[in-house]
Amino acid sequence: MLPAYHLPWPKLVPGVPESSTQKDPSGEDHTWHSKAVHWESSLLSMAAWDLSVIVDDLGPDSPPITISVTSDLHIGGVIFKIVEKTQVKKDWSDFALWWEQKQRWLLHTAWTLDKCGIHADAKLIFSAQHKPLRLGLPNGVTLRMLASFSAPVFRTVINICKVLNIRHPEELSLLRPVEEKKKKKDKNSEEEIYDITDVPLTSASVQCLYNGMPAHFADSPKTEAVYKMLSVSQPSPAPETLAKLYRPASIVDKTHIHTRWLDSSRSLMQQGIQENDKLTLRFKYYTLYDLEPKYDIVRLTQMYEQARWAILLEDIDCTEEEMMLFGALQYHIGKVSQSGAQALTSGLEDLDSALQSLEVKMGVESTANEMLENMTAPELNEYLKIFRPKRLTLKGYKQYWCKFKDTSISYFKSQEESYGEPIQQMNLKGSEVAPDVNVAGQKFCIKLLVPAPEGMNEVYLRCDNEKQYAQWMAACKLASKGLTMADSSFDSEVKSIQTFLSMQHTNPGAQVTQTDESINTLSLVSPRYHKKYKAKQLTPRILEAYQNVAQLPLMAAILKFLQIWQALSDFGISYFMVRFKGSRKDEVMGIANNRLIRIDLGVGDVVKTWRYNNMRQWNVNWDIKQVAIEFDGHINIAFGCVNANCKIVHEYIGGYIFMSTRGRDQSDTLNEELFHKLTGGHEAL
Numbered sequence: 258m259l260p261a262y263h264l265p266w267p268k269l270v271p272g273v274p275e276s277s278t279q280k281d282p283s284g285e286d287h288t289w290h291s292k293a294v295h296w297e298s299s300l301l302s303m304a305a306w307d308l309s310v311i312v313d314d315l316g317p318d319s320p321p322i323t324i325s326v327t328s329d330l331h332i333g334g335v336i337f338k339i340v341e342k343t344q345v346k347k348d349w350s351d352f353a354l355w356w357e358q359k360q361r362w363l364l365h366t367a368w369t370l371d372k373c374g375i376h377a378d379a380k381l382i383f384s385a386q387h388k389p390l391r392l393g394l395p396n397g398v399t400l401r402m403l404a405s406f407s408a409p410v411f412r413t414v415i416n417i418c419k420v421l422n423i424r425h426p427e428e429l430s431l432l433r434p435v436e437e438k439k440k441k442k443d444k445n446s447e448e449e450i451y452d453i454t455d456v457p458l459t460s461a462s463v464q465c466l467y468n469g470m471p472a473h474f475a476d477s478p479k480t481e482a483v484y485k486m487l488s489v490s491q492p493s494p495a496p497e498t499l500a501k502l503y504r505p506a507s508i509v510d511k512t513h514i515h516t517r518w519l520d521s522s523r524s525l526m527q528q529g530i531q532e533n534d535k536l537t538l539r540f541k542y543y544t545l546y547d548l549e550p551k552y553d554i555v556r557l558t559q560m561y562e563q564a565r566w567a568i569l570l571e572d573i574d575c576t577e578e579e580m581m582l583f584g585a586l587q588y589h590i591g592k593v594s595q596s597g598a599q600a601l602t603s604g605l606e607d608l609d610s611a612l613q614s615l616e617v618k619m620g621v622e623s624t625a626n627e628m629l630e631n632m633t634a635p636e637l638n639e640y641l642k643i644f645r646p647k648r649l650t651l652k653g654y655k656q657y658w659c660k661f662k663d664t665s666i667s668y669f670k671s672q673e674e675s676y677g678e679p680i681q682q683m684n685l686k687g688s689e690v691a692p693d694v695n696v697a698g699q700k701f702c703i704k705l706l707v708p709a710p711e712g713m714n715e716v717y718l719r720c721d722n723e724k725q726y727a728q729w730m731a732a733c734k735l736a737s738k739g740l741t742m743a744d745s746s747f748d749s750e751v752k753s754i755q756t757f758l759s760m761q762h763t764n765p766g767a768q769v770t771q772t773d774e775s776i777n778t779l780s781l782v783s784p785r786y787h788k789k790y791k792a793k794q795l796t797p798r799i800l801e802a803y804q805n806v807a808q809l810p811l812m813a814a815i816l817k818f819l820q821i822w823q824a825l826s827d828f829g830i831s832y833f834m835v836r837f838k839g840s841r842k843d844e845v846m847g848i849a850n851n852r853l854i855r856i857d858l859g860v861g862d863v864v865k866t867w868r869y870n871n872m873r874q875w876n877v878n879w880d881i882k883q884v885a886i887e888f889d890g891h892i893n894i895a896f897g898c899v900n901a902n903c904k905i906v907h908e909y910i911g912g913y914i915f916m917s918t919r920g921r922d923q924s925d926t927l928n929e930e931l932f933h934k935l936t937g938g939h940e941a942l
Contacts, residue, residue, distance in 0.1 A: 304328075306377050308370075310339055310354070313384040314347075326370060333366035339383050353407060355382040360527050362386075362407045389454050390525075391535040392417065393434060396491045396562035399535070400483070401452045404525065406532075411521040411932060417538065420456060421487060422471050423556045424549075427916070427927055430541040433517040435503040451483050469554075488554045490561065490594040490815075493587070493780030504570045504784070508845055508861055511572065512834040516901040521908060522937040539563060541909075543829030543850050544916045545819070550812045561590070561815045564822040571783045573827045578696060578761045584781035584795075585802035586818045593811045635742040637661035637732060638675070642719035643668060654719050661729065664736035666718075683707050683716065685736035687868050689854070691826030692730065693717070696761040701726035703733055704826075712864045727754040738851065739870065757821060760805045776800065830854065833906055838883065838895035846896065848909045850916070853886075867894070869914060877907050884910075911935035 306328075309321040324338040332354060340349050354363040356373075357380040363373060375381075386407040392400045402420065405413045410431055418426035456473050467475040474484040505511045518541065519528055530536065540563055550557060567573045568583055575583065638661075642654035657668040658675050664686045667679035689706035701720040706713040718733075720726035731750035732742050740746070778795040779787060786795065806814060822828060830847040837844060837855075844864075847854035855865040867888055875886040882903040885895040898906055915935045918928075 308335070308375075308377060308379070308381070310335075310381045310383050312339065312343055313382060314345070314352075315343065328371040329369050331367055331369050332363050332373065335370065336366070336383070351385050351387055352383055353386050355384050355526060356380070357382060362524065362526065364407065388532040390530075391450060391533060393535060393537040394487070394562075395539060395559045395566065396486070397494065397566075398486050398491065399448055399450045401450050401454055401533075402456065403454050406525045406530070408524060409522050409933070410519045410525065410528075411929060413525065414521075414538070415927070420453075420471075420473070421555055422474075422484075423559065424553055425546055425556070427912075427932065428540055428542045428544055428546065429538055430521060431519045431536045431538060433519070434535055434537045435514070435517070451486070453480060453483055456480060484555075488558050490558060490590050492595065493591060493777055496779045499569070499780065499784075502566075502570060505572055508832060508856070508858070509834070511832045512845060512900060514572070515831045515833060515909075516905065518905050518908075520902075520904055521912075522933055541831075542912050542916050543823075544913075545823065546916065546919060548816075550816075554812075557812065557815055557819075561818055564819060568822070569780075569783050571785065573822075573825055575825055576694065577786070578694070579821065579825070580782050580786060581795075581798050581802045582761055582806075582821060583818065584778070584799040586806055586814055586821075587781050588776060588799060588803055589806050589809065590811065590814050590818065593814065635747075637728060637742070638672075639725060639729075640672075641668075641725075641729070644717040644719070646715050646717075654717070659718075661732050661736075661742075663741050664739060683714075685733055686739045687852070687866050687871070688733075688737045689713070689826075689863050689866055690730070690733045690737050692824070694726070694758070696723075696758055703730055705733065706863045706866070708866060713862075713866065715862075723755060723758050727751045727758070730754050739868070753820065753824075757824060760817070760821075761802070762805065831909060832856075833901050834858075834899040835896040835906075836899055838897075843899050846906070848906070848913070850913050853910070867892070869910075869917070875910065877903060879903070908936040911937075 304327065305325045307323050308326045309323050311321045312319065322339065322342045324335070324342055326335060326338070336349075336352070336354065355361075356363055356375070363375075363381075365373075384406075386405055387403045388406050389401055390404040392402055392404070394400065402417070404417055408416075411427075414429055414431060415426045418424075418429065423429070466472070470481065470484045470488075474480045505514065519525070519530075519536070540560060545560070548557065565583075565587060568575060568580070637659070639659060640656055641659045642656050643659070644654045657670065657680070658672045659666055659668045660675060660679075665682050665684045667682040669675045669677070669679050683705070685705065685707060687708045689704075691704040691706075693702035693704050694700060701723065703718040703720070703726070705716040705718065707716060708714075718729060720729055728751055731747055731754060734750060735742065735744055735747060776796055776799060778792045778799065781799060782795060806817065809817060830849045833846045833848065834843055835846045836842070842858070844858050845856040847856055851869055853867045853869075854863055855867075856862065857864050867886070871889045873887045873889060875884065877884050881897070883895055883897045884903065884906060885893070887893050897903065912932070912935070915932050918931065
């Protein structure tokens with residue numbers, strides 16, 4: 258008898274009834290029924306063939322096992338045959354089939370081989386879905402822990418954060434580490450890795466705490482020590498260690514950092530990550546949402562460490578005074594952390610005020626505007642000095658009577674002329690606002706980049722004192738988001754700015770008792786200040802700033818550090834090299850939590866800013882890898898990515914829009930489907 262696939266049964270002709278007479282090419286009549294065709298199909302599906310499968314658990318030198326299968330056998334049946342053939346008694350529940358050629362997992366156990374498209378030439382690997390991964394944390398600690406290699410990275414990060422007791426895992430993601438500089442003397446030096454692979458993966462959304470730590474860390478002294486490393490700031494590293502770390506030298510280098518993010522919609526295996534590879538866990542979306550010191554000790558500590566390293570490695574710029582304050586806070590946090598004085602419940606007023614000013618709301622500004630339409634917003638009316646570098650008519654600061662109303666600044670020659678037409682009116686919605694302050698030199702300036710048809714107009718406002726600066730700066734920051742001074746956050750913003758300025762005051766009358774040996778300036782300020790000043794010059798300046806923060810409890814000090822970090826003009830901006838449609842030169846696109854920023858690569862100036870709340874629609878042409886966005890006012894932009902995968906930029910924008918959908922009244926359950934719809938593009942799950 259011929260094999261089933263050689264049986265000479267003719268096929269049904271489309272459109273011809275199931276039972277009919279048709280002529281073959283020779284003109285002879287044949288009558289057949291669909292039953293015959295079904296029989297042929299049945300024989301075909303019953304035809305057994307051999308399938309080779311590599312079983313990871315049998316060792317690298319073990320030959321593949323061969324099982325006999327049919328095309329209508331489902332994946333679950335294949336797995337049963339594999340387990341039976343191995344004759345190894347163990348728990349195989351975590352194992353699944355990986356299709357090497359197609360680079361995908363076969364997780365639908367009810368699907369047949371035919372539906373999956375698997376033939377005899379398929380290279381299948383029967384492998385564990387959870388495998389050890391070396392995970393670098395923001396504080397420099399490396400853990401070896403189990404992670405899912407089969408789930409999308411978004412789900413993998415959620416599970417990792419459950420184990421580490423980090424709430425709101427949607428703000429974090431995994432990226433490939435930057436290669437450290439290797440030196441000949443470091444051949445024998447290996448990083449210390451803390452193994453927690455025996456810590457079970459928890460499924461509970463709310464952790465049960467014992468002695469202030471999750472139950473799965475309280476099982477042994479070893480895991481307790483690991484949890485302490487997660488929740489307590491680590492000592493400053495030696496200068497040699499700092500010298501090995503990657504430090505971006507330009508904005509182009511900063512664009513390379515963000516090319517390494519993994520795709521959240523695909524699994525680790527699909528992205529070439531193997532067992533025991535090293536990845537780094539970092540905060541990706543700078544939304545700082547729903548911070549609660551009682552529950553967020555690990556989250557706040559790791560967030561502080563990421564901010565600290567961003568400043569020390571000059572990933573984000575700050576002024577000299579800000580650097581001294583950062584150094585003082587690091588010194589204080591280090592002292593309190595290492596002394597074991599975990600004053601989490603004291604200083605509640607400091608915690609409350611810091612939290613109020615720290616949380617960055619994505620803010621759907623249009624909604625806020627609708628609520629305030631019928632309210633009379635407060636105004637600011639004062640003399641300020643204005644300087645416009647690109648206007649030849651103003652060669653320096655010149656005093657004007659300025660009126661801040663709603664989201665606009667109007668200025669006049671004098672107060673008497675303020676009832677007439679202004680010299681100019683600037684609407685700050687969508688503008689860039691940055692501080693230009695030197696407290697010691699009594700310089701209180703606000704740098705504005707105001708949107709204009711041809712790009713961004715640069716304007717400087719100079720205030721006379723701290724109080725005036727705090728009010729105008731707060732008003733400008735709110736106006737840039739489309740909010741007025743009637744917004745409830747205005748007063749807290751003013752207070753936050755005043756507190757920040759007061760912390761930069763020197764206190765010459767204070768007794769500085771510390772010696773030069775008690776402070777390691779090399780680990781408290783960035784390299785540019787090591788070159789500019791000697792240690793004996795930096796020490797007294799840091800200790801002077803320290804007098805203003807020395808009384809803060811640990812968590813309040815960490816929140817203050819994050820608050821000042823958040824106030825920096827470059828806070829939360831991720832940079833990508835792009836080329837806009839119709840342009841012949843590369844430019845930089847900055848992506849922040851509420852806006853897109855177009856930056857001139859040559860001089861580093863902001864050319865244009867677009868707010869998400871003005872976005873009407875956006876899409877990606879995956880064939881030519883181009884992002885196209887339409888904003889209000891018939892403004893359309895399109896750009897392609899030069900040194901990053903277009904999917905990374907697409908995911909960043911969609912991710913920030915997803916973050917804006919979160920609300921305190923919602924449950925803790927994440928809407929993963931919505932995240933993948935906004936970030937996954939054509940590969941959305």
